[in-house]
Amino acid sequence: MERNLSHIALFAALIAVLGLVPKIDLSAGVPITAQSLGIMLAGTVLGAKRGALAVLLFLTLVAAGLPLLAGGRGGIGVFAGPSVGFLVGFPVAAFVAGWVMERTTLSPAISATAASVIGGIGALYLFGIAGMALMLGKTLGEATFLAAAFLPGDALKAVLAGLITQSLSRMRPTSLLSRA
Template sequence: MKTAMSRRQSESMALVGLFAALIAVMGLIPKIDLPLGVPITLQTLGVMMAGCLLGPWRGLQAILLFLVAVAAGLPLLAGGRGGLGVFMAPTTGYLIGWIPAAFTTGLLMALLPKATALRAAASAFVASVLGGVLVLHAFGIAGLVLVAKIPLMQAFWGDLLFVPGDMLKCVLCALVVHTVARALPDWRLGGRGA
């Protein structure tokens, strides 16, 4: 019994580390800078995938591991950024928002139907839109207002620049979940059965 528990914990730790590394690798894709001081990156796709594929708690742990590494100075954010300074910039709300975004995405994925690969993909899309777009953007807008001192309506309209790309990321996340559900039918999508 103790060996099985240790194996499950080891698997969980490995997945958390793997997804933190995956988000770091996504930071190698060049960023697109916008006037708000917040770049468009592929890393938010990693946040969505962490929630959908790992579930709320392990997805949250993967994001925390990644953000701790960034805070420690590792240049893991798109454009080679890292250190505590990134948490004092206009990106603050978005970076902090990765935590509740991954958790919410994972929680929704755990609650939504996943009986078939197609249903799992549809659930991943819905979970990504609600967690990875709505929750994340709410934190991002709050960060722009509180840290960058941008007026609320200007922050809201500026944030809308990210929505088309993030919706595309939701589709990509759904496609990844569909592929995983077909190739690995025993995968605990959204942490189900964990």
């Protein structure tokens, strides 16, 4: 139990630290950040439930007003902007990535990359695109077009998540809780 809580808190902190990487603002009002890499890693390393809990802890701290999002953003107001769909989709993305990771038997690198693409891109974009369409008054097609700007960076993050997960499994096989 204590180990699970420690891992959940550690990954919430990792997601917060990735917010220190400077964001790139797009015209749609949704920034490109490194924090989605933390979301992917939470799922691939911790598994579905613990990964989602780590992200929920992070979002609770953001909602409480801590400036943990990229660019020093925080507070309940961030859930009223164009990035709300991505924020709401964060725990779902971590859960889906963890769920896929738990059910694959391929090498950790391949499994984690696939899990990151399915959860960290696919599931996250479902929520993100819907949120952008709603908050920006765009159609789903227009919001999908706007979200396409994130794809190259997110594909790179998915590969990085696969490589990092593979490295963790080689250095400390017991640290890969998604495979425990």
